[in-house]
Amino acid sequence: MTTTTSSPTTLLIAGHWLGAWAWDEVLEHLAADDGRVVPMTLPGLDEQDPGRSSRTLDDQAAAIEQTMAAAGVSADQPAVLVAHSGANAPVSLVLDRHPELVHRVVWVDSGPVAPGAVFAPDMPATVRELPLPPFDVLGEQASLAGLSPEVLERFRARAVPEPGPVLRQPVELTNDARRRVATTLVCCSMPSAQVLELARAGHPVFAEVADLEQLDVIDLPTGHWPMWSRPRDLADAIRSAATRVG
Template sequence: MTTTTSSPTIILIAGHWLGAWAWDKVREHLTTDDSSAIAMTLPGLDARDPERTTKTLDDQAEAILGAISQHGNPPAILVAHSGANAPVSLVMDRHPELVHRVVWVDSGPVATGSVFAPDIPEELEELPLPSFDVLAEQASLEGLSAEDLEQFRARAVPEPGPVLRQPVELTNDARHKVQTTLVCCSIPSAQVVELAQTGHPMFAEVANLEHLDVIDLPTGHWPMWSRPRDLAKIIGSVASLEN
């Protein structure tokens, strides 16, 4: 008789303006022994959805929870890039028992009360991808080819205004017990840890994590395009620890 054990499903979640397609290069190289990997598009970032501009962080968190239930036996491994940190933080707060590990890709957990863009007006329905000159002032484009940037521009979906304005409300300290890996790309891990220890608002939650590993992957803010093979290897290695 053969005995099988279920392994955590890996759920890949990209940041602002991006859908499941952003992980295509990573998935080409992602090989794990037993775990399955899926990429998801968050509510509000599906260009075919006529109501996408009304979607909220709550909608996104519920979609992630749905993906955990639909694509395998919980708990899951969540791989969260950039602005996916807000809905994933909500998931960890509401159902930490469903998350075996979070892999933050050039990102990290947010603190309660965080708002991505508190100054944008209420009447703004969506925020399109800015020019790359403007974007480069906010996040590193290092390692991206002209082809990468062309695809980014062609496939980006404007970020819904409600997602950018909604405060993240967290109440459950059990989220700090979830095993965590930081993949540090545009900011070295030593600097991230230092900023966390000194209480920098962007990294304050990192100091509260009880089970933390840090890995450096030097490149820009979109390593799924600039170093997909290396990112896939890291994700696969993390997943293999759970089997």
């Protein structure tokens, strides 16, 4: 039976080109909750960092671990990790290295990556960083549904190029305990029924989902950036997942 517990520390980690600022509207709806909610900017996505284009997935995973430690996360007080989109790679590394520190992982229009996965295997080593593409190109890769012209303008103005090493580095995973961490999929641009069907069929993008031992799904129909298109509903989904046990 599913019950709830007091709210643990929750880390919000946005995907490519985004920093902690991407969660501002979601935070407005989580601010009154018990527990600590910490939005993160991963290494390589701080525009003030002069060495950002050299940051790696290992740097990003280490930063998540350090943020957890600073927040007092431990095996007795594990955290909830909320990973949107391309944050799935560093969060998968953290799950592999420290599953005991994670109460639950919430994948926002995302999911766990498979061992050896590389986001951009064909990207030349000479490419130092990947800027946010034009929206007509981006829209062919991920749904922009629900985003107003004003939101898109802010996205363009605040986006930080993604470091090339992050996109080229294989995700090395060896610890099967990562699959025992309680998991919630928040399915936005693709319904959960389709995601689970693809997982059962062994689709490489979703294959890891089929091996998860504790899985819940939440359908939140919208585009790939629900923190802007449906922030209140995403906050509700995060709140529900964070307090769920069993």
